[in-house]
Amino acid sequence: MSFNISGATAQVEAVSVAEPSVGEQQKTIQGKSPWVLASRRLRRDRASMISLGIIIFIVVCAIAAPVFAAITGHGNMTQYNTIGRTPAGQPVGPSSTFWLGTDSQGRDLLVRIMYGARVSLFVGVAATAVTVIGGTILGLAAGFFGGWIDSVIARFFDWLLAIPFLLLAIALFSVAVQSPIFGFIGPGLPIVIIVLGFFGWASVGRIVRGQVLSIKEKEYIEAARALGAGPWRIMFIDVLPNLLAPLIVYTTLLIPLTIVGAASLSFLGVGVQPPTADWGQMINDASGMFLYGSWWYLLFPSLALLITTLVFNIFGDGVRDAFDPRGDLYV
């Protein structure tokens, strides 16, 4: 049998080793990190940018609620029984005094909605943080260590998903009204955040676990092991940074879900307690009054909830597109 050197090896001799393969563009030495690229893509997305503007506006409204209350002179708890109610005791409609009308107690609806934004945003962010942090830790442990740890965590997730969370929330609420659970979890905000945060663990945990399982098979993990890296270093230096993109996407999409969840609990009367202003609770109250023609009381809190969840969702979609690896890398 003959054994000529193939074309490839013949070419080999021609290419000099010392010749450095230098990139063409010498001007940009600082590499563009995936984060920079993603934010650049995000900034080009008009819908996301408009949504972000509205989100910032809502946040500013929430923060500035007391300022606005001071300007109008209408406190969020103040009942205007003479000017804020009709002689029959019904709320009054939008006017120059009360821009969005009043509620069933004769309070300024606009001021109440702005205060309600504080609750919604706080619950949305806090409960989402509980969800994402808890879910990430569990999912990372399950995916990275595998074996019995994975089995235990998977069963725990099954258990979480099997619990009817709404019924549990109602049950926990009635318990907490009697005496705070574990001595500190009283009815209202704490229970809403814990219930909403805790029950998201399973979904985040499963996403993280799946991601970790696929990252674990990558050659760069094996390369790290071959270099002598320990499990903690691999987990935090090599695995976690690759999880951040999907986690950020998931977080931005989870916030509106949580806001709606919190509003639903309030609507059912097991969430934030009156007299604290809350959108879900306002909608509940207004739905009883709607019969008597006070449309503004139902419309404006509903709109506030709708717009908030809508802009968070659009922004979340934009973030997901910005991190999408299929997107053009060199924008």
Next chain:
Amino acid sequence: MAETTSAGAGGGDVLLELRNVVKHFPLKSAKLFSTEREYVHAVEDVNLQVRRGETLGLVGETGCGKSTLARCAAHLYPVTSGQVIFDGSDITKFSTRRMRPLRRDIQIIFQDPYGSLNPRRRVGSIIGDPFAIHRIASGEERKRKVQHLMELVGLNPEHYNRFPAEFSGGQRQRIGVARALAFTPKLIICDEPVSALDVSIQAQILNLLSALQSELGLTYIFIAHDLSVVRHVSDRVAVMYLGKIVEQAPVDAMWAHPRHPYTDALLSAVPLPDPEHALQRERIILAGDVPSPIHVPSGCRFHPRCPKARPTCVSTEPELGVSMADSADHVVACHFPVADGEDISQSTPQIAEEDRVVESGLIAGS
């Protein structure tokens, strides 16, 4: 260059020795409470020696256990049985902690230049990983060392802060080489380092590897399925089939006198640059696919596909040994080795039809 008898313990120039290395992977059984376990027989009783300063080529089809063998040698997988002796010490049972200092001496260059670099980290930090892990240098000193390595492999040191996505495949492979070179390891396992690259880029990387070898006195285990590449870089070649080494010889002897029918078939499949020549050559077409490594054929594991198969091949497993007039370092595991000038594409197997049926697919049929 003479002794290849695997029993001859740790000669002075032997850097790595594998003794009867076996690696089985348990399969997850589909049934919940099944007590029977099946195994993938990835590596089966392999003896191998790598001498200081040489390049040992390891060839075989995809899925034949080359990469698994390499990972066993690098102590990335624990072996099922057998011994791994590196630089005079038996590292088979070493714990992760005891293995750590040795990690500097055994390095791996991976196949996939895209998968082997973390996309979220800067190149400087990737190449600096060995220094960070072993706490050798930090800050400015580490940066200087990293830039020196980048220069060594032909990368622009000013690209220190770039991300892997900003490099081409060949440049990425240079990054992988730079990372492996951090401590001037004694042994580098190249796991198909060029198979994912363009032919012209392959040449650059191969030249880089051989230049580094002569400059730094490196020892390579070079895994590939491209035979012309293996021929170009290797001093000795071992051919693997279904987890076993079927033939092992110095590279020229292997090409001149392939003894195993499988080696012969592989070599006949190497493309020739001269079309006239290529037309004249008889290509040996093997029947069927590689059998499943879960249910390994009896006797010689190549018998279902071998054109020279005889009843003996079905019943008894051949041992590695010198055949015909070969030198002592040319060993083959075959009952009926191929003679010089023999054309095995003319042979027909003399075994029962059912022994020739080949279960297709790699993991199929469990």
